[in-house]
Amino acid sequence: MNPDLIISQDQLKAGDVHWQSPSNIAIIKYWGKHGIQLPQNPSLSFTLQNALTETKLSYAPKESPSKGIELDFWFEEQQNNVFGAKVANFLEQLIPTFPFLEQLSLKIQSVNSFPHSAGIASSASSMSALALCLCSLEDQFFGTLGDDVAFDRKASNIARLGSGSASRSIFAGAAVWGQTNLVAGSSDEFAVSIEERLHPVFKTLHDDILIVSDAEKPVSSRAGHALMNDNPYASTRYAQANQRLDILLQALEAGDLEKFGKITENEALTLHGLMMTSNPSYLLMEPQTISIIQAIRRYRKETQIPVYFTLDAGPNVHMLYPEEHIASVRGFVHGELASMLHDGVYIPDFVGEGPVEV
Numbered sequence: 001m002n003p004d005l006i007i008s009q010d011q012l013k014a015g016d017v018h019w020q021s022p023s024n025i026a027i028i029k030y031w032g033k034h035g036i037q038l039p040q041n042p043s044l045s046f047t048l049q050n051a052l053t054e055t056k057l058s059y060a061p062k063e064s065p066s067k068g069i070e071l072d073f074w075f076e077e078q079q080n081n082v083f084g085a086k087v088a089n090f091l092e093q094l095i096p097t098f099p100f101l102e103q104l105s106l107k108i109q110s111v112n113s114f115p116h117s118a119g120i121a122s123s124a125s126s127m128s129a130l131a132l133c134l135c136s137l138e139d140q141f142f143g144t145l146g147d148d149v150a151f152d153r154k155a156s157n158i159a160r161l162g163s164g165s166a167s168r169s170i171f172a173g174a175a176v177w178g179q180t181n182l183v184a185g186s187s188d189e190f191a192v193s194i195e196e197r198l199h200p201v202f203k204t205l206h207d208d209i210l211i212v213s214d215a216e217k218p219v220s221s222r223a224g225h226a227l228m229n230d231n232p233y234a235s236t237r238y239a240q241a242n243q244r245l246d247i248l249l250q251a252l253e254a255g256d257l258e259k260f261g262k263i264t265e266n267e268a269l270t271l272h273g274l275m276m277t278s279n280p281s282y283l284l285m286e287p288q289t290i291s292i293i294q295a296i297r298r299y300r301k302e303t304q305i306p307v308y309f310t311l312d313a314g315p316n317v318h319m320l321y322p323e324e325h326i327a328s329v330r331g332f333v334h335g336e337l338a339s340m341l342h343d344g345v346y347i348p349d350f351v352g353e354g355p356v357e358v
């Protein structure tokens with residue numbers, strides 16, 4: 001408990017904090033964790049622009065002092081007690097870090113920019129938006145996080161406790177989470193920006209998210225990470241992620257799309273390979289996922305356009321390509337891929353500028 005972060009009676013007041021925070025797409029995947037949300041290997045992702053969560057946290061002094069979290073949670077403009085209970089539980093765990101939360105009555109209103117049914121992982125955007133709100137709240141009352149570096153670091157650390165991948169969404173462009181000698185200042189506890197290391201071609205990279213299914217995942221990320229503890233390939237995998245990070249960083253700096261693409265696609269298939277070799281094994285790809293992957297590879301071969309796929313923990317395909325090829329690639333999506341998509345839906349996105357305080 002940090003006793004310095006208790007609001008004095010005369011400072012207790014009502015107000016709100018409000019953030020928009022994006023999702024991200026990992027190129028080097030985080031899969032396997034230990035301790036309290038610590039990664040088994042460093043991961044690297046691009047921060048997206050359009051797929052985001054907007055979260056408003058309103059607060060007022062509790063009517064009468066009590067222990068614990070008092071929370072009214074709204075999702076997509078409706079009160080949501082199921083999500084609310086999960087968020088309240090998360091906030092309870094954060095009381096030692098933010099003891100003033102026990103002094104306030106909280107209302108959280110959260111909306112996603114993408115359809116809830118699109119099957120896109122929203123934990124990175126929602127947990128990072130919530131973490132940013134909590135850090136702004138601390139700063140409003142105590143002025144402790146005026147320094148941007150300290151603010152981002154704490155927000156990333158708190159986001160990580162909610163969802164590991166969320167730690168990376170705090171930063172514009174691209175970020176690395178997990179200690180590695182390849183990135184100065186990197187840590188298992190929070191992510192750091194590597195935006196300044198990106199060649200211009202990667203700063204405007206597109207990511208069209210091709211929706212194959214909107215069904216809820218049969219195996220949660222939490223369960224998937226846990227299965228890595230007994231996966232026979234785990235230690236080789238963690239070593240491989242470190243080696244690939246080295247090569248990927250060189251490719252990102254040099255603007256080497258081919259090297260980038262090879263690692264990107266292999267990481268996606270490795271992630272799903274790990275799922276298939278877990279015990280019990282499971283499959284998150286759908287037949288259309290494979291058809292789309294094959295179509296992307298065929299299209300790349302025929303046109304020589306550097307377009308590559310990656311996958312998250314689900315069946316949807318992220319298609320990555322440089323800005324200059326947008327017209328041809330969109331023709332390909334509408335002409336060849338549309339029939340394989342769920343309701344023909346894809347979400348056009350690109351490497352973005354990071355969270356915004358509203």
Ligand code: PMV
Pocket residue numbers: 025026028029030031043123163164165166221222271312313
């Ligand atoms: O953030 P979590 O615990 O939901 O884990 C997600 C991990 C992947 O999205 C599959 C990969 C990654 O690094 O984002």
